[in-house]
Amino acid sequence: MRRRVYVWEVPVRLTHWVNVLSITMLSFTGYYIANPYIFVSPREPWGIYFMGTMRFLHFVFAYVFVASLLLRTYWAFVGNQWASWRGLFPFLTKEGRTNMWHAIQYYFFLRRNPPEVAGHNALAGTSYMIIVFLYGLSVFTGFTLYGQLHPASIWHTLTDWVTALVSIQTLRLWHHIIMYLILAFVVHHVYAAWLIDMEEGNGLMSSIFSGYKFLPKDQQPDWIEQVIAQNGKQNGKALQAAKAETRKVQVAGGKVES
Amino acid sequence: MPARPLSLEERLAARGVSRRQFLKFCAAMTATLALPSTFTPRIAKALNTAERIPVVWLEFQDCAGNTESFLRAESPGVADIVLEQISLEYHETIMAPAGHRAEQSLDAVVEHYPGQYIAIVEGSIPVANGGVYCTIGGRTALSIAERVCSNALATIAVGACAWDGGWPAASPNPTGAVGVRQAVPGLKNLINLPGCPMNVMNLTAVIVHYLTFKQLPATDEQGRPFFAYGQLIHNNCERRGHFDSGRFVERWGDEGHRLGWCLYKMGCKGPQTLSNCPAVGWNGTSYWPIGAGHGCVGCMSPRFWDTMTPFYERLPNVEGFGVEVTADTLGAIAVGAVAAAGVIHGVASAVRARMQPIAAHDGGETLVEAAERAVQVVEQIAGPVKPAEAPKEATGKAIALGESEESIRSGQDGPSAS
Known part of the structure; x- marks a missing residue:
């Protein structure tokens, strides 16, 4: 039997799916704004506001996306160990580097088993670091362009200095290219999740809906748990995890069931 | 003898510009400056009573396009009115004197009206190699700009070239061309009117603004007046x-x-x-x-x-990939490459799972099952696939391992690991 561990808390799952929705909508409307390919009846004299609607949706989901990123950022500092900001920087710790090397070996067929983790493996964490950076850059370039449209808005006040350094066209190009990078990440992300779900059989795919993973009873604390255990505290709270040596591991922040 | 100098209106009337045309001009200026229409009489009064300002128009690396724009404004109109209200002391394209006489008139303005004249600069200023790429009367454009602009009441940089180098500064910028604000840093009262050419209405409006309010219009961080460059x-x-x-x-x-x-x-x-x-x-x-x-x-x-190039495309090209490669091409290739890599890696992982099932705990059979299902599909299409000998043993081992917890532990990290 496996034990059921509560890994992904509600804000983590919520922001994940809000991100999915907003990235889908932002990519679709954003591509239309860059290249309005959908044919609008030329003889329609009234009642059509197609590009206007696309831009409105783009701006609405931009705000939704930013709200989601803010909530997730907040949760990176108050959530459990698998939601921690430390998960983005595995290369800073010895455990993280070891785990990352293990994952690289697995992906290149140099080692049979993927690294056992309750949360993300270290290689995945690194890819999220890159993707979070791209999110930030996309939001920043997006709101800089948005501010140019509304010279009286706070976005113009906050971002107009950028246009003196970087051409608006260059910002537009970055904003456009980041969409493709994020879409490429989405393809990789879904594939890797499917692969590891298949290999480990721990309910990884369903965990982003339910929050629970089904871990082997004797699975040891993963790299992020070890890192946080060494720090003694997780987000200001005393760690409740049992020691790594213990055979029956009580995973911090997670309900342990058998 | 007349007790007072002729007003602008009277002088314009002598040139055939009616009072109605003058007031229309004042209304247009009010609108250009984005002021309420109640300012029109105030502007008319200010223009009528203001003293004429000496103006020098410097040309450096330019095509005289802004001069053309200035002189070929509507007729009768902006040019007549403004030329009547300013005293254009030096302008290479339209002035009568030439050679040393011309340079003397420039020197005379700088000496006799320090801090009282307006310098209008057209064209970029080359700074590479000591500024040798543009010299007038043996002096470099840089030294002329430094001397004339730093003594002026205000400097108005007209056109893209005088603002940030414009065309001469386009890559690779062989002459090191820059605009006035970079060539003469720290210049006070600098107004930039970029454009190729600038709109003469904006130049006139800046001068009218000064004559009316005795101060220059508000500008953004790059020295462009908000009234003209505040909106997309x-x-x-x-x-x-x-x-x-x-x-x-x-x-x-x-x-x-x-x-x-x-x-x-x-x-x-x-x-x-x-x-x-x-x-x-x-x-x-x-x-x-x-x-x-x-x-x-x-x-x-x-x-x-x-x-802003290419002018007929929405987005710039991505540098380093040839002139015809767009961001969309690269993006599609990137997404496609990741998808293809995923498919290849997935097939390879499925083959590995079939040949060497995962030995961890009680999981890992799902990918084997998926691989076997895939093989079944292939067999239905392409005929029987001969399984290798190794998979049989490995599969058998996995099932045996699944029976006892201890044996799972012993094989935890797989045969090829560490």
Whole structure:
């Protein structure tokens, strides 16, 4: 039997799916704004506001996306160990580097088993670091362009200095290219999740809906748990995890069931 | 002898410009400066009573396009009125003296009216190799600009070249051309009027603003007056309705082009360019490039030769991949490559799972099952696939391992691990 561990808390799952929705909508409307390919009846004299609607949706989901990123950022500092900001920087710790090397070996067929983790493996964490950076850059370039449209808005006040350094066209190009990078990440992300779900059989795919993973009873604390255990505290709270040596591991922040 | 000098109105009347035309000009200036119409009489009064200001017009690396724009304004109109109200002491293109006599008149203004004249600069200033690429009367453009502009009441840089180097500064910029604000850093009272050329209405409005309020108009961080460079062209474009409706010109001369639809897909840079072009128009009329059916090229944007090209495409090309490679091509390749890598890796992982099932705990059979299902599909299509000998043993081992917890532990990390 496996034990059921509560890994992904509600804000983590919520922001994940809000991100999915907003990235889908932002990519679709954003591509239309860059290249309005959908044919609008030329003889329609009234009642059509197609590009206007696309831009409105783009701006609405931009705000939704930013709200989601803010909530997730907040949760990176108050959530459990698998939601921690430390998960983005595995290369800073010895455990993280070891785990990352293990994952690289697995992906290149140099080692049979993927690294056992309750949360993300270290290689995945690194890819999220890159993707979070791209999110930030996309939001920043997006709101800089948005501010140019509304010279009286706070976005113009906050971002107009950028246009003196970087051409608006260059910002537009970055904003456009980041969409493709994020879409490429989405393809990789879904594939890797499917692969590891298949290999480990721990309910990884369903965990982003339910929050629970089904871990082997004797699975040891993963790299992020070890890192946080060494720090003694997780987000200001005393760690409740049992020691790594213990055979029956009580995973911090997670309900342990058998 | 007349007790007072002739007012501007009287002098204009002598040139055949009526009071009605003068008041229309004042109203146009009020509108250009984005002031309420109640300011029109105040502007008229200020122009009538103001003393004439000495003005010198310097030309460096330029095409005299701004001079042309200035002189060929509507007639009678801006040029007549402004030339009547300023005292143009030095302008190489239109002045009568030549050679040393001409240079003497420039020196005379700088010496006799220090801090009282307006310097208008047209053209970029080369700074490479000591500024040897542009010399006038044996002096470099840089030294002339430093001397004349730093003694002026105000400096107005007209055109893209005088603002940030413009065309001469386009990559690779062999002469090291820069605009006035970089050539003479720390210049007080510098007004930039970028554009290729600048709109003469804006130049006139700056002068009228000074004559009326005795101060220069408010500018942004790059020294551009807000009244002229505070809004994107896109926001006031007469074709904006077509943009919002999704009606775009697809090819030059197509039906949409003939009907005056939005030029966005033809590379119009209106959405990137700050200017009052759509509101003010050019040459005293409502004509302007987009109105004439050609997209904006963004001539009022920073370094527009480098940043706004290609003029007929929406996005710049991605450098380092050849001239025809767009961001969309690269993006599609990137997404496709990741998808292809995923498929290949997935097939390889499935083959590995079949040949060497995962030995961890009680999981890992799902990928084997998936692989076997895939093999079944292949067999249905292409005939039986001979399984290798190794998989049988490995599969058997996995099932045996599944029976006892201890044996799972012993094989935890798989045969090939550590």
